[in-house]
Amino acid sequence: MRSLTRTLATLPAYQAGTALADAPPAFTEVGVRYSHYSEDDIDASSVIFGATSRYDIDITQLWIEAPVGASWSVALDVQNDYQTGASPWFVGTDQSGEPGVIMSGASIQDNRLEVGVATRYFWADGNAGLNVSHSDEDDYEALSVGFDASWNSASNTRTWTTSVSSSRDKVNPSQGVIPVFVTNEELDTQSGYFGVSQILSRSAIVRVGLNYTYSDGYLSDPYKLNDQRPQSHERIALSAGYRHFLIDANASVQLITAIMRTAGGWILTPWSWAGRNTTNAAR
Secondary structure, eight states, X not given: OOOHHHHHTTSHHHHSOOOOOSXXXXXXXXXXXXXXXXXXXXXXXXXXXXOOOOOEEEEEEEEEEEEETTTEEEEEEEEEEEEEEOOEEEEEEOTTSOEEEEEOOTTEEEEEEEEEEEEEEEETTEEEEEEEXXXXXXXXXXXXXXXXXXXXXXXXXXXXXXXXXXXXXXXXXXXXXXXXXXOOEEEEEEEEEEEEEEEEETTEEEEEEEEEEEEEEOOSOTTSTTOOOOSEEEEEEEEEEEEEEETTTTEEEEEEEEEEEETTEEEEEEEEEEEEEOTTOOO
């Protein structure tokens, strides 16, 4: 099963992160994080057959970054996801004609291990990085390569950021409680991003970015009955954000919006906001 974290990583708000400092780390940094994700059970009255439990996911991450010389850094990122639960197969009707969900058994288990390595070069007005990542799980394998760069204006009040990435995924669905009619499929995805951020004042910054993603190959869900999706998918997303630092409160407020164009038409994401106390803010 594809990890929830990989889905989140495709959102524009996650791709256009804050630009890195234009200097390698002064010393080796190590980070470890554990998180748990759990979904509520489906109402038993809505289930015609199968388990009512949903997904539980345990995520463990290890991150190491070290300086190499005066202008380079290398990083290693390892993530392990363990997932259990049940998955909807299709929607049908019971004997009384009421709609309901046909679920799989509660025996779905999957373990995903992702390993990524990256190197980054720093110069006076910017930095550039190359990263390679490999992900392997019971029914899915993915290999991706990415390059990104950012550079500052002479006044250091404006930063341009660009990135490109390419990935090849292989699908080999597991045969289990749910009948699966797919054996081996592939998916290729290319993505590009360009954005600019501008410092407006000592406490405010605005950012605008454009992202283009094209996928070609198997886009359907092999664990859904009769799930037939197009062989290709194109998406264009324009995102904008504003961040204001509240000096007295030692906190920041951020507003984000995006407009996306897919095969289904244009989608406008309303403005969303988030507050953050920066006293103990970490990387």
